Amino acid sequence: MTTTPTDGDLRCRADRARQVADALRFQILHGELRDAPFPSEADIVADFAVSRNTVREALALLNADGLLRRVPGVGTTPVEAKYPHSIDHLQGLAETLVGHGAVVNEVRVAQLVPTPEAIAARLRIVPGDPVLYLERRRLVDGVPLSLDLTYVVADLGERLLDADLTGNDVFALLEEFSGERLQKADLVMEAVAADRHSAATLGVAPGSPLLMLERLAHLGGRPVDLEFIRFRGDRVTMRGSVVRPTGEVVG
């Protein structure tokens, strides 16, 4: 590993390249580089006080993550293919992406099944009683964004069987059927590698990073909708705010 210490910085070049890449990465994700020409290598060298080789390595990292497009003769431009998904507000995908693109849901399965024990407790269903199982691949502007496995309590789920699931968010339909607004959802999020089959379904290479989300949505005081969602890591960011719990400043 090449080490070029500068100014007491004993890290290797890869460390410094990561530092440069991260700052640029979030400028791209925040859209800050949208309306200006992308900084030249010389600009970045000056801004971070690093070598040109370090800058090239940083740009290669962003390129590998699909955040830059390098067009010969034109130069480097940031790719803004990531959609913001809220972790503050519960929203269906079509609602989330208003103004970003058209959502189409490819329905792969929609049927009532006996509730597996592994699912029953979270939806407060007696194991073996019916639940709607729904499997959808969701595309935005024709490109796969996510693969969603959804369980919906039977009284509401039965009505989904007759609805237009291709063109509507399940959330919107549940609210239409019940006449009530959803209340909240509990989330668990992970970064996982795409298994071979999920990768093929989502149009990415096996092992690609996916944002995996478990979401349990509540309506009328009960859990009604349990989802397991695989988002393509190269197409989605999760955004929101967290507040500091009140408490003593520990000295």
Place this chain on the structure above:
Amino acid sequence: MTTTPTDGDLRCRADRARQVADALRFQILHGELRDAPFPSEADIVADFAVSRNTVREALALLNADGLLRRVPGVGTTPVEAKYPHSIDHLQGLAETLVGHGAVVNEVRVAQLVPTPEAIAARLRIVPGDPVLYLERRRLVDGVPLSLDLTYVVADLGERLLDADLTGNDVFALLEEFSGERLQKADLVMEAVAADRHSAATLGVAPGSPLLMLERLAHLGGRPVDLEFIRFRGDRVTMRGSVVRPTGEVVG
């Protein structure tokens, strides 16, 4: 690809294996399988009405994700190596992991640097004015959990240079110095693949899924701490609740 249609379900076996794996996955992550023997293949066959080969494929998926340990002669046990990180409350790592494990911070860099333009706007610093740059590898019970690149405004950052950064969260130190409680942070989260060098630093294979977090924390009404954090995907989950924005039920 082998297709074994059952009961109008025209998906291939890999689809059904994913469905089974996802339900078990979140039972493991929620700790629901902690105190009972892990379900046998026969149990899972019965629970999901799938073939034994499908169940084996599902278990192989969980195994590949590091969620199961299969000990010959003993059987299968779930691995609970993932730490819950809150997306509702702003907390430092040591606070988050109270009761889970001991956090050690390996400080790789801690120095004042001229603020790069790519960073300045977010922290409301004049480009070129000093900012503290801090790079830490964070280990829980001796195993790498994350690699954190942090920029702290100079008035608070200077004091961090004399503090015990190995044993303390930066958040706790900032509150000690200022006598004020942090207020909130803005988050952007992504799933990314580990580049070769980050992978080596975190002790995972190149390309492993990482949860990448940008976090901008506020104190006394101004942004003071900007972090770029790579969490190992196999060790961290993000958890919290989202509420439904009030509004009309769209019919």
